Amino acid sequence: MDDLIKYAPDLAAGFLVNVKLSLVSGVLSLILGTILVSMRVSPTPVLRAVGTTYVNVVRNTPLTLVLAFSALGLSDTLGLTISDEPSTNGFWLVVLGLSAYTATFVGEALRSGINTVPLGQAEAARAIGLTFFQSLRLIILPQAFRAVIRPLGSVMIAMIKNTTVSVAAGYLAESAFVMKDTFDDTGVSIPIFIGLALAFMAFTLPIGFLTGWLARRLAVAR
Amino acid sequence: MSSSVLFDVPGPRARLRNHALTVLAAAGVLAVLYFVYRGFDEKGQWAGKLWHPFIEASTWTDYIIPGLLGTLKAAGLGAVCALVFGAVFGLARLSDHRWIRVPAGAIVETSRAIPLLLLIFFLAYLAPSVLGSGDYTLIALVTGLTLYNGSVLAEVVRAGVQAVPRGQSEAAYAIGLRKGGVMRLVLLPQAVTAMMPAIVSQLVVLLKDTALGYIIAYEDLLNYGFKIIPAVFFGSLVPAAIVIGIIYIGLNMTLSALANWLEKRSRRSRKTSARPIAPPGAVGLGAGAGLPEETTP
Secondary structure (H helix, E strand, O other): OHHHHHHHHHHHHHHHHHHHHHHHHHHHHHHHHHHHHHHHOOOOHHHHHHHHHHHHHHHOOOHHHHHHHHHHHHHHHOOOOOOOOHHHHHHHHHHHHHHHHHHHHHHHHHHHHHHHOOHHHHHHHHHOOOOHHHHHHHHHHHHHHHHOHHHHHHHHHHHHHHHHHHHHHOOOOOHHHHHHHHHHHHOOOHHHHHHHHHHHHHHHHHHHHHHHHHHHHHOOOO | OOHHHHOOOOOHHHHHHHHHHHHHHHHHHHHHHHHHHHHHHHOOOOOHHHHHHHHOHHHHHHHHHHHHHHHHHHHHHHHHHHHHHHHHHHHHHOOOOHHHHHHHHHHHHHHHHOOHHHHHHHHHHHHHHHHOOOOHHHHHHHHHHHHHHHHHHHHHHHHHHHHOOHHHHHHHHHOOOOHHHHHHHHHHHHHHHHHHHHHHHHHHHHHHHHHHHHOOOOOOHHHHHHHHHHHHOOOOHHHHHHHHHHHHHHHHHHHHHHHHHHHHHHHHOOOOOOOOOOOOOOOOOOOOOOOOOOOOO
16 A cells, blocks of 8 residues: 555556547547548548558557557657657657547447438438538538447547557556556555556546436437 | 437438438538548558558568457457356356355455456566566466456356246256256256357457557557557557457457347247346346347247
C-alpha cells in the first residue's frame, strides 16, 4: 500500500497521458472511420476497393506492429516528424497509429449499422431526389450511428485499453510503462497494479453505461 | 451489396459523374502510392541490399520461422487454455447456485476490463517470485491471453447456451434428464454450433494479441522480425515490417475466412435450433435489414 501512495503522483501523471491519448484518438478514429465507411458504400469501385483493402490490412495487423512501425518505421527511418519536441512527436505518432487502427473497427461497426437501416429509407431518399452524399449524410448515417452506439462504445473501450500499448512505439509516458518502471525499482507491487486496474475501470465502465443508456434513448423507433 | 441500396442504377449523367469520380479516385490513389514510393526512394528504402535478406533461406530458417513458431506456440497454448477457461467460467455463470455464479461473474468481468498489457506486465513481474524458475515471458503472455480471451469466450459460451430456445431444455427436462444431462446432451451440442464463428473470431484476436509479447521480450514473430532482423541486417527495418506484416495478415485473414465459412454453415445447419451468435467485441447486430442477401429466410 505504501508503494501505491509513494508512486501515486507518477502513476496519475501516466494515467492522464492515457486519458489524453484516448480522447484525441477517439475523435480522430470516429472521423476516419466515418470516411472509411463512406468510401466502402460509395458508387465508385476504386474507393470501395481502397476502403476494403485498408480495413482488411490494418485490422489484421497486430496493434503492436502498427505502433512500433509508426515510431521506428515512419518516424525514424522514413523521416516523418510531426513535432520537433520528442515527447510531442511521440504522442502524435501513437495517436496516428492508434487512430488508424481503431478507425477500421469504427468503420466495420458503422457498416453493420448501415445494414440495419431498412431498404425503404434509402429508396425513399432516392425517390425525393437526394444524391448519394445527401442520402448518406441526412438519412443513412444518422440512423446507422444510432443503431451502433453500443458497439461503438465497445470499440472505444477497447481503444482506451489499447492506449497502454503505446510502449511499443517507444512513447514511455503512459501508466502501463510507469507501472513497469516502478516494478523495476521496487519489485512487483500488487496494490499498484490493482490501483491502476481500478483507474482504468473507472474510466471504461461509465462509457459502457453511458453508451448503453444512449443506445436505449436514441434507438430508432421502427 | 449495401451500395446498390444507396444509389439508383445510374442514368447517363450519373454514369458520367461516376466515371469522372472513378478517374479522380484512381488518380488520387496513384498519387498516394507515388508519394509513398518517393518517400521510400528518398530514404533509399528500395536499395536491394535492404531487401536481399528476405530472399535468403537462412533469414527464414534462422529468424522468421523460429519467430513464427514462437507466436504459434503462444497462440496455441493461449487458445487451448482460453477455451478451457471460457467453457468453465461460461458454464459457471449459468449455474443455479449463487455462490458459483457471482464469483465467476466477478472474475470474468474484471479480467475483461483490465488492459491486457497491464495484466501481462504484472504477470511478468509476478511470475519470478511465484514460480521460482521457468520461461517467465511465455508464462506471463499465455496467462494474460488466457485470462482476457477466456473471459470473452466465457461470455460467448453463456450467450451460446442462452441462444438455444427454451423449449429444448424444457423438453429435455420433461423426458426426465437431470441438469447435467440437459446441458451435456441437449444444450451444449446445439450451442457449440452457434458459438463456433464467434469463437474463431476471438481466436483471431488472440493470435493478434500474441504480438504484445514483443514488449516483454518474448521471442515471437514480431520480436524476431522487428528487433532482431533489423539489428542483424542493418537498415532492413521497413522491409522486415512489411514481410512480417504480410505473414500476420495472411494468418489472420485465413482464420477470419474460416470464421465466415463456419457462420454460413451454421446458419444453414439443421443440427441446431440456435441462431449463430454475434462475434464478441465489436459489431454484433445480427442480420441486417438493409441488405438483400443478409435477410435470412
